Amino acid sequence: MRRAFKVEVQPTPTQLKALLQHAGNARWAYNWGLAQHQAAHAAWVAEGKPAKWDGWRTAIDLHKDLNALKKADPENGGVPWMYEASKCAPQEALRDLDRAFKNFLEGRAKYPRFKSKSRGIGGFQLTGTIQVAQKTVQLPRIGRLRVKPGDHGYLPWGRHSAVCVTERAGRWFVSIVGPQIADAANKGLPAVGLDLGVARLATLSDGTVIENPKALAAGRRKLDRLQREVARKKKISSNRRKARTKVAKAYARVAKVRSDALHKATTTLAKSHGRIVIEDLRVKNMTAGGGKKKRGLNRVLLDASLGEFRRQLEYKGKLYGCEVVAVAAQYTSQRCSLCGHTDRGNRPSQAGFCCLSCGFEINADLNAAINILVAGSCPETENACGAGVRRGGPRVTSQPAVKQESAVAR
Numbered sequence: 001m002r003r004a005f006k007v008e009v010q011p012t013p014t015q016l017k018a019l020l021q022h023a024g025n026a027r028w029a030y031n032w033g034l035a036q037h038q039a040a041h042a043a044w045v046a047e048g049k050p051a052k053w054d055g056w057r058t059a060i061d062l063h064k065d066l067n068a069l070k071k072a073d074p075e076n077g078g079v080p081w082m083y084e085a086s087k088c089a090p091q092e093a094l095r096d097l098d099r100a101f102k103n104f105l106e107g108r109a110k111y112p113r114f115k116s117k118s119r120g121i122g123g124f125q126l127t128g129t130i131q132v133a134q135k136t137v138q139l140p141r142i143g144r145l146r147v148k149p150g151d152h153g154y155l156p157w158g159r160h161s162a163v164c165v166t167e168r169a170g171r172w173f174v175s176i177v178g179p180q181i182a183d184a185a186n187k188g189l190p191a192v193g194l195d196l197g198v199a200r201l202a203t204l205s206d207g208t209v210i211e212n213p214k215a216l217a218a219g220r221r222k223l224d225r226l227q228r229e230v231a232r233k234k235k236i237s238s239n240r241r242k243a244r245t246k247v248a249k250a251y252a253r254v255a256k257v258r259s260d261a262l263h264k265a266t267t268t269l270a271k272s273h274g275r276i277v278i279e280d281l282r283v284k285n286m287t288a289g290g291g292k293k294k295r296g297l298n299r300v301l302l303d304a305s306l307g308e309f310r311r312q313l314e315y316k317g318k319l320y321g322c323e324v325v326a327v328a329a330q331y332t333s334q335r336c337s338l339c340g341h342t343d344r345g346n347r348p349s350q351a352g353f354c355c356l357s358c359g360f361e362i363n364a365d366l367n368a369a370i371n372i373l374v375a376g377s378c379p380e381t382e383n384a385c386g387a388g389v390r391r392g393g394p395r396v397t398s399q400p401a402v403k404q405e406s407a408v409a410r
């Protein structure tokens with residue numbers, strides 16, 4: 001496995017200008033290439049989507065054309081200003097575009113969109129000699145960037161050949177892929193089921209609750225207020241632009257606080273368990289497709305962090321020897337974890353669960369976490385598991401003791 005490491009950098013005004021220029025070139029090349037891909041795609045569709053078609057242009061073809069454009073006069077559509085920055089930035093952007101369009105054609109992604117500066121400066125990639133030291137990172141054409149003090153020494157030291165630079169709400173980040181590392185062996189630690197939520201970050205099937213950081217709620221309130229302020233400002237005015245910058249900063253902070261909490265939680269979880277069962281978000285979304293979807297900031301954050309939680313758990317699992325399983329657990333919030341009775345009426349309130357069939361009372365999130373653990377413990381019935389099927393042997397052996405206790409206690 002290879003890990004990527006990301007740190008914040010503090011560019012000087014000259015470096016900032018160079019960073020913006022590189023990002024601008026990358027964005028320009030991407031949009032320029034996308035326009036040509038779109039034209040090619042339209043022509044291909046007009047010809048009835050032939051299986052063999054030689055109208056597609058690769059990133060290499062496009063880069064050759066771009067080089068010709070760099071030499072041309074600005075009056076004839078030339079872009080000589082591209083010479084002022086590294087050729088890698090537009091080159092890598094065209095490779096990205098290649099991938100984006102391939103993903104679209106093969107049904108993995110949506111039709112690629114043009115990159116707009118108003119949606120963020122974005123970033124760029126560079127190849128060449130990148131030198132990492134304790135407090136600095138040296139990039140071709142840009143120079144030696146200072147790493148933010150809190151991030152000193154985090155990047156893998158020495159020489160690297162590729163780097164990714166990104167901007168977010170006025171801050172700049174550098175990310176580098178580290179050396180190959182071997183997966184850790186499973187140490188036979190206990191298994192656990194996990195239910196992620198909005199009110200609580202996560203509930204474990206053994207009864208442990210991971211709370212959300214308090215700063216998160218305050219950050220969200222501030223974000224809501226700033227968003228209302230944007231709505232009150234006149235459209236296309238500098239006051240609106242300023243207000244939008246504030247929103248972007250507040251949003252970046254909320255995301256950062258949440259990400260920090262996610263990292264701490266996933267590290268602890270991966271270090272102390274041998275197997276972690278989580279819900280498969282993709283499947284959950286598909287099953288929820290017909291019904292009304294709750295939208296809004298909370299929902300968006302939850303969706304985003306479910307994917308991120310899984311990504312972090314998976315790579316940290318490999319680092320610390322923990323197996324991560326995602327299950328298609330449907331009705332986890334409506335099914336009784338004691339008798340298996342599935343009913344919408346089992347949920348008298350948001351937090352409470354009371355089974356209509358056997359009267360079992362339990363916290364709703366804990367009930368869901370136990371259901372998820374059970375779903376991940378019977379691989380031979382993986383698909384049927386979530387659909388309210390009667391469950392036999394594996395459930396008893398995998399059931400944590402705490403559930404029985406809580407049944408007695410209540």
Ligand SMILES: [Zn+2]
Pocket residue numbers: 336337338339340341355356357358359360
């Ligand atoms: Zn029940």
